[in-house]
Every structure is written in structure tokens, then in C-alpha cells.
Amino acid sequence: MLDIQNLTVDLPAGADRKHAVSELSLQLKPSEILCIVGESGSGKSIMARAVMGLLPKPHVRASAGKILFEGEDLLAASPGRMREIRGNRISMIFQEPMTALNPLMTIRDQIEEVIFTHQEMPKEQRFQRMVNILKDVHLPDPERILYSYPHQLSGGQRQRAMIAMALIFEPAVLIADEPTTALDVTTQAQILSLIRDLEKKHNTGVLFITHDFGVVAEIADRVAVMQHGHLVEFGEAKQILNAPRHPYTRSLIAAVPSLTPRAPKPVKTESVVLDVQRLNKTFRSGGGLFGGTSARVVHAVKEVHLSIRRSETLGIVGESGSGKSTVARCIVRLIEPDDGSVHLGDIDLLAKTRRQLRPYRRRVQMVFQDPFASLNPRRKVADLISEGPMVHGLPKNEALDRAYKLLDLVGLDPRAADRYPHEFSGGQRQRIGIARALALEPEILIADEPVSALDVSVQAQILKLLADIRDRLQLSLLFITHDLRVASQVCDSLAVMLNGEIVEYGTTRDIFLNPQHNYTRQLLKAVPGKNWNIPGLEAPP
């Protein structure tokens, strides 16, 4: 039904390769889900936009090949014809539901726009059709949703509204560009099952773009793997997931962390290095000078207790808004908690004033999530790493010495010391961030979602690096993540957080094999691809 033949999309001069997509050929059958997998920069989004005719011409344009949709070549179609097709026969949904919906229009106005573009319909019929499609996407209380603005809905609801807009004319092809990447794992599970149901019900062919193999395992019928603009493997999902042939696919699958937790380290006999008791933080906003009803109160952290022993890795897992990052920031006092104590050995970090706290800061350091924002763009790498020790009194040449040793430890060339952060990739910047945190020789390292912003193969390397460093330096690690696969491989113990509270706490093995709390069970059920046994391929060096 959709037949892409030898598609080549050019990039403007000065890009890191000549073609975004090179001689790509694939076919989409009706009523199947075809997953396009690849890392960032592989060209999968460009290919999707080429099908829809949304390429940013004239700089990026299709220079060769055909895209045949029901016999018609879309690349040769006139703009008017493409407008007729979009939304009607081929629809697209995007990654960020908040930016894909117009914040100033109600959902009803936006869906009506789609209807007006393609058909004349009397008012009653329009309304009924909209209500029906909202029911189809499992949105409760469709009438209320129709009259709401996007900011009044949750992420999952917005995404469903977008899917409703895309499916209102029962298109033959639905292109989904990473639609669940920005959603929580439980919401993601709901949206994935919704897409599967709708595909069966309306006989739609779905082109699903993702970088997550778990999602592929969950819903794909067939899989296409892309690398640097080339299609490297294409076939049935079962075959590719369990016996991949191309070396790139093999390396990608080898990098996916398994859901089976590894054996926990015997740490019961070690001393407790960090003990957090009764941690509380409430954010108040609004109110103004005179208080009043506009004041909002958010209990970000409620009565959190945790403790980490020497050499132990404690993971905090939870969805966005659960309070896990707030806990980390309260421990290092980037945010001042309202109540509680944080004992580092004998010393209570929260009882000290900021000035008294300064010498103790070196014992707890942090690695941040966004590799692009966590390094000062105007400082050289050597300065970035040696700043910490210099602040604490180490003379400059010794600090620089230490910086070079650390660059070696994290696997970077010592010549990197003279360069600026923008010259490095995301994974390399994260290594620099780790080196910076280690420069102060801390006892405890807090890692706040350190691999969430990285591609899966880079993620595997950074996790391996963290594990090596932790073992070599006998560090205790507090690892915050929303990804249960990563947590199962990295953490000895886990704390599961929901709405500011820890709902379950124990060893990773116990929690995965025998979850007690309802929410933990939901989380584990929602992990995409949990029934897929990752084949034991060798990880790349």
C-alpha cells in the first residue's frame, strides 16, 4: 500500500553527511505495524516527513526515488494533492503532544479544523463524529475534553487527542514519530495498546518510529533498522528481535539492558554512609503579597527515609513528578528541605549553615541528566574538571594533574582537556561530567538520570563506565532513573517513589520478582517488551 523505492534525501552542504536518507526501500502493508528503529541522526524522522511532504525545502529535499501510495507517487504530487491526502489518507502524530497542539485553541476547535479542511459536514454530524472518535481513543467524558484547552489535560490525554485528530478520517496510513518517548512508562503502555487496537479496528497501516527496542518488542509486526540514512535490516519482528543478522542490529540489541536483575552485591556488612530520615519538601507558589486562593501547594517529598551502605548502589525509580530529583537536590542542598536529616557518617548535612557545609560538600557529588546543559560552554574541559579541587584549596598544577588522570579514567583522550564542551558528543560530555564529579574524590555519587538523554548504545557504554568506576573506587551510588531496565542492571537496592512517597523499598531482585505494592506491579507490567527474552549477543567492545 505504501511503497518507498530507492528514496534519497539530500542534506545541505556542510552537514555531516551528504544524504539524510540513502536509497531506502521498504513497503508498508495494510493493517500492520512497521517499526522503524534507529539512533538519533539515523534519518528515520526525515524519511517520515518525506512521505508526508513535510521536508524543509529547499535545503532538505528528496532527490531520487519514489514514494508510491496506492499507486500514486507522492514526491511528484502537487501541493494541492498533498493537502488532500494529509489528514485524510495519511496522518501523522508527533513526539511532544504539548507543542503539537495549539495552546490557544480548544480540542474541539482543533479537531474541527481537520474536518473543515477535507469535508463539509453539518454541525450535528461533526459533533457526533468527534465524540465518537474520542470514545474510540478511550478518553473518558468526551464532551468535557472537547471543551478543554491542551494545558488542562495530562500528557497521555493530549497524546490521545492528537491520535483522535489523526484518525478522524480513518486514514490508510498512520505515521507515528516517537509518540510515546515523552510520556511516562505507564501512560506509554496505554498508548501503545491503544495504537494496536485502533490498527486492528480501522485496518490502518502504522509506521512507528522509535529508538526503544522494548517498544518494538511490544507492538511491531515487522521491523526496519536504520543507520546513518541506510536501511541495514528489514524483516519480521520475531526474526529480527531474536536472531538479528546485521552487525549494527546485533550491537543495538546487545546494548538493551535486560529486565532480569543481576545478583545483588553482599553489602549488608558494610557501614551506612548516607542516612536520610524524614525528608520533607513542599513547594508553595502563587499567592502573591496578600495570599489568597491562588496559592498552590505541592508536596514534592513526603517523609522519605533511605540509607546507603558503602559500595552499594541504591536506585530511586519513579515517573515524572514523583519527587525523585527533588530528593537528590535536597540531599546536596541545592534545594532547602523543610524538615528531616541527612547523616553523612556522623554529620547531619541539613543542620549546618551553608558556610559550615562547604567543606563537607566534597563528600557528596552529583552527575546531571542533560549532557548539553551540565557543562559551562565557555570553559575548557581542563578548567571544568579542575575547578572543584581548586575551590577546595588544591594548587592549580596538582588539580590539573588530577584532571588528566580522570580523563584517562573515564576513557577520554588527554588532548580533550584543551577543548570546549561543544566539540564533544553527548556521551563524551557525560564522561566529562562524571570526571568532574569524581575530581573531588567523593564517597557518594548521586547520578540524576545520567543516561536518559543518550542513545541506547552510548547508554550501555556509560553504564559500564559507572559500574567500573564504582567498583574500582568503592563508591556508593544513588542512581535516579525512570527506566526499569537500567535500574535492574545497575542497582543493588531500589526505592520506588510515587507522588513524593516511597511506596516500596528493598533489593532489586526482591522487587522485580515479588513486587508488593500495587503501583510497583503496575510499573513492572507497563515496561514495554517485558516478555521479550533478549538474545545473548556479545556486547560491542
Next chain:
Amino acid sequence: MQDFWRRFKRNRAAVFGLTILMAIVCLALAAPLIYTQSPFRVVSKPFLPPFGEYPLGTDVLGRDVLAGIVHGARISLLIGILATVVAVFTGTLVGGISGYYGGFVDDLLMRITEFFQTIPSFIFAILLVAILAPSIGSIIIAVGVVSWPPIARLVRGEFMTMRNREFVQACLVMGMRDLRVIFQQILPNTISPIIVTGSLMVASAILIESALSFLGLGDPNIHGRGRENPFAHRLVVMRHSRNRHPACRSGY
């Protein structure tokens, strides 16, 4: 440094702008060499037309107009740059502290800034110069005082964004002192908008100074740019040759 000049030379508009700026600065610096005597000196008959012995003619008292302009350039540039430095320094200090600390300090400093912003700036400048007695120093202070609020707001906005950036948080976790974070970490990253606003501010500082001189509030000992105009204005209907001059001279 080499790298910087290479990239700079590639931008034609930048090179063009730099050439013009250098020409004006050189002219200003060379003024005492070309016109060695005071521009206040009477040199010839009044109202000589231009393109004669004196390229722009003479004014109502017989003073050389071009000498006046060239000397005036020095004063205008001096006042413009110094006033901008004062404004940028004050604005950055207030905005930086306000944006970084937030809370009560932010509220207090912003109310002060708003106080200065709600007074019409030119009238305020006139008032200050009149109170402090006209001189180069008082003009610089007056122009600086009315110009700093926009810079403060700009810097405050930048600092508020930067304060939550992860690299600043990393420095705080490291134990860096606040002052060092502000000046060594955040400020270099916010310098671009400050430079842009500052350069535009030099132009408006020069205009304010011209306007003050026009009103007779310029330093009486120095030949400022606007000095010509009071007399010219009255005589514009009398002598046609006058018509071009006011616009040309204060048209920097």
C-alpha cells in the same frame, strides 16, 4: 586571537562598521593635532558659506564650524562611552544580584529599578544636571542614572535563566562561593546581550548629551556637539546656508 580576526574579517558588515567607527575615533583623537587651537577662537567673519577656506563655513560669531564638530566628537564620544560604562556597571550589578538571589532581594531591587524607570528619563537627566551644576562629570552621571534600568532587567532575566542551568548547579554542589559563580561562571555566558544593548546605549547617551547641550546645560568650558544649535536655530530663517548644518552636525 588569530582565529577571531579571521572569522571577523569574513563578515563584511562587521568590517564596514569597524572601519566607520575607527574613522570617527581617529578623527576625535586627532582633533588637537589638526585644529591646534581652541574651537572657541574667532577666526573670520561670521556666516561664511561652506566649501571656502573653512570647509563648513563659520558660525554666528565667526568660529570655525568644522573645528567645532571635530572637537565636539571627542566630548560626545567620551561622555557616551563613560556614561554607558556607568550604566552597564550599575545595571549588571543590580540585575545580577537580583536575578541570582531572587526572593526578597529581587523584589526590593526591582522596585528600586521601577522607581527609576517610571520617571521620564530625559526630564530626570535635566533635573540631575541642573542640581549637580553642568559639567562633564555631572552629565556622565545623569546619563548613566537614566540608562541603567533596561540593562538591569535584561541581566536579571539572563541570570534567572542561568541560575537553574545544570552547570551552575554543579558548581554549587562543588562548594563554589556565590560571588565566584556569578562572575566566573554565569556572567561570561550572559555577556552577548549586554554588549549589544551597551553599544546601542552609547548612541542614545550621545543623543541625550547633545540634547542637554542644546538646552544650554552642557559643560560651559567644553565645546559640546549641541552648542552650535541654539544660535543656529534662531537664525535659520535669516540665512539659507544654515539649513543644512544642524541636521548634519547632530546626526551622529
